[in-house]
Amino acid sequence: xxxxxxxxxxxRARWAVPAVAAITLIxxxxxxxxxxxxxxxxxxxxxxxxxxxxxxxxxxxALSGTVVETTDLGLPALxxxxxxxxxxxxxxSLVSGSHTMRVWYAGxxxxxxxLLGQLGESDLVxxxxxxxxxxxxxxxxxxxxxxxxxxxxxxxxxxxxxxxMTPQQAADAALKAIDPSTQVTTDPTATVAGRPAxxxxxxxxxxRSLVGSVRIAIDGASHIPTRVQVFAKxxxxxxxxxxxxxxSTATPDPSVFGFTPPPGATVKQGxxxxxxxxxxxxxxxxxxxxxxxxxGKGWTSxxxxxxxxxxxxxxxxxxxxxxxxxxxxxxxxxxxxSWGSGHLLSSALFSAVLTDDxxxxxxxxxxQLLYDALAxx
Numbered sequence: 001x002x003x004x005x006x007x008x009x010x011x012r013a014r015w016a017v018p019a020v021a022a023i024t025l026i027x028x029x030x031x032x033x034x035x036x037x038x039x040x041x042x043x044x045x046x047x048x049x050x051x052x053x054x055x056x057x058x059x060x061x062a063l064s065g066t067v068v069e070t071t072d073l074g075l076p077a078l079x080x081x082x083x084x085x086x087x088x089x090x091x092x093s094l095v096s097g098s099h100t101m102r103v104w105y106a107g108x109x110x111x112x113x114x115l116l117g118q119l120g121e122s123d124l125v126x127x128x129x130x131x132x133x134x135x136x137x138x139x140x141x142x143x144x145x146x147x148x149x150x151x152x153x154x155x156x157x158x159x160x161x162x163x164x165m166t167p168q169q170a171a172d173a174a175l176k177a178i179d180p181s182t183q184v185t186t187d188p189t190a191t192v193a194g195r196p197a198x199x200x201x202x203x204x205x206x207x208r209s210l211v212g213s214v215r216i217a218i219d220g221a222s223h224i225p226t227r228v229q230v231f232a233k234x235x236x237x238x239x240x241x242x243x244x245x246x247x248s249t250a251t252p253d254p255s256v257f258g259f260t261p262p263p264g265a266t267v268k269q270g271x272x273x274x275x276x277x278x279x280x281x282x283x284x285x286x287x288x289x290x291x292x293x294x295x296g297k298g299w300t301s302x303x304x305x306x307x308x309x310x311x312x313x314x315x316x317x318x319x320x321x322x323x324x325x326x327x328x329x330x331x332x333x334x335x336x337x338s339w340g341s342g343h344l345l346s347s348a349l350f351s352a353v354l355t356d357d358x359x360x361x362x363x364x365x366x367x368q369l370l371y372d373a374l375a376x377x
Contacts, residue, residue, distance in 0.1 A: 043189050043196050043220045049171040051198055054223040056167055062106045063224070064256075065193065065247040070098045071240050073347040074232075104252040112256055127257040133270075134259065141261040144270040181205055181298040192217045192226040193247035204299035209233070210349055210364045211299055222249055232348035239349040295373035302363035302373040309358070329354065335367070339374035 046054070104112040115122045120136040131144040183203045190199040197217040204211055210233055217227040227243025261267050292305035332343040335353065342355035344367055352362040353370045359377075361370040 043198065046198065048184065048200060049168060049175055051200070051218055051223075052171040052174070053167045055218060055225065056171075058223040060105075060222065060224060060249065062251040063222075063247070063249050064104045064252045065102075065244045067101045067103055067242060068098065068245050069101065069242040070238070072237070073239050073349050075345070075347050104256045106252050106254075106257065110252075110254075110257045112252075123259070125257060125259040127259065130259075131270075132259045132261075134261070134265075138266075139262075139264065140266045140268065141259075142268045142270050189220070190217050190227070192219065193244040195226070195247060196220045197226055206298065206300050208365055208369060209299035210351070210366065217243065219247070230349065235348065239347075295376060296363075296369070300363065300365050300369060302361055302365060302370055304359060304361045304373050304377075307354075307358050307360055335371075337371050337375070339371055339377070 100116045102114040109128050111126045113124045123134040125132040129146050131146050133142045185201045190197045197219050199217045202214040212231040212233040215229040219226045229238040230240040232239045292303050295302045329343045335344045340355050342353050345352045350364045351367045354360050361374050
């Protein structure tokens with residue numbers, strides 16, 4: 001079966017960071033049914049299936065722009081896990097507030113992302129075999145060497161189900177598959193970063209979901225997704241939004257991808273680079289948690305997992321990460337039921353429960369569905 005997550009993960013659409021961010025947040029990959037987008041201005045009418053094909057076939061050689069990400073989940077004030085304090089230029093700060101990023105892309109060997117804060121900046125710079133992470137907050141630069149030609153291999157023909165379909169047939173099949181779970185409407189064509197765009201609104205059919213709608217804007221000229229908004233049920237403003245405020249497909253100047261640590265900076269050499277990312281090491285041994293399970297499906301699915309032992313809060317631990325986690329738990333209300341006891345974190349868009357025996361359940365649903373999922377163990 002073809003779904004939006006796999007459809008948009010094609011090698012021609014890996015740049016679609018805003019769309020991937022929203023899909024990751026809500027934990028589902030809904031598609032849109034074949035409805036016709038109204039023509040406004042210079043944009044011709046397109047069905048949703050045609051737009052999906054447009055996105056997958058977008059020939060993007062270069063782009064640059066400013067991306068603004070805003071998160072307002074209605075979470076209670078909690079102590080910071082990362083110890084970054086008010087450093088809005090830390091990548092770990094993206095879970096709340098408003099943040100501005102600059103992005104540059106000039107092909108698979110040159111990319112740059114800069115997260116801007118009032119008092120500093122954090123950068124990731126990839127240029128050929130060099131990958132740099134820079135933080136002005138602590139004046140530290142970390143360097144990795146990327147093996148030449150180390151790129152994701154394209155999907156093998158005939159491997160996924162439906163691979164023999166044409167792109168249009170694959171899009172039609174995916175749209176038909178999600179129709180029972182998602183109601184789709186087409187809003188009047190939006191303007192994003194001063195450019196006309198199509199906008200698709202996805203609404204869960206299941207009333208138990210906390211997600212009211214997901215709105216995806218697709219640039220009318222380049223077919224790049226340029227904005228994603230996730231609305232909580234009944235809300236008039238998005239709980240999560242990421243999109244371009246300026247956007248160009250012109251090739252960035254090569255100097256953008258050059259990076260030299262400034263004088264006085266602490267320079268570190270990162271560990272070996274793998275396809276999973278710089279310094280990635282698989283977790284093994286007693287610290288690993290069990291593989292998560294998914295209870296339910298679609299917009300109301302609940303993920304239940306067991307935390308690794310070294311990440312569980314415990315009364316006899318007083319230092320390190322477990323102490324920070326305990327500090328957060330102390331701020332959250334306690335809950336209990338036939339499933340056990342724990343602490344509840346609830347927001348306008350999702351709920352999460354961390355049990356006293358080290359399990360965690362999370363979903364875009366009200367707490368009762370989390371309790372029901374935990375009770376199924």
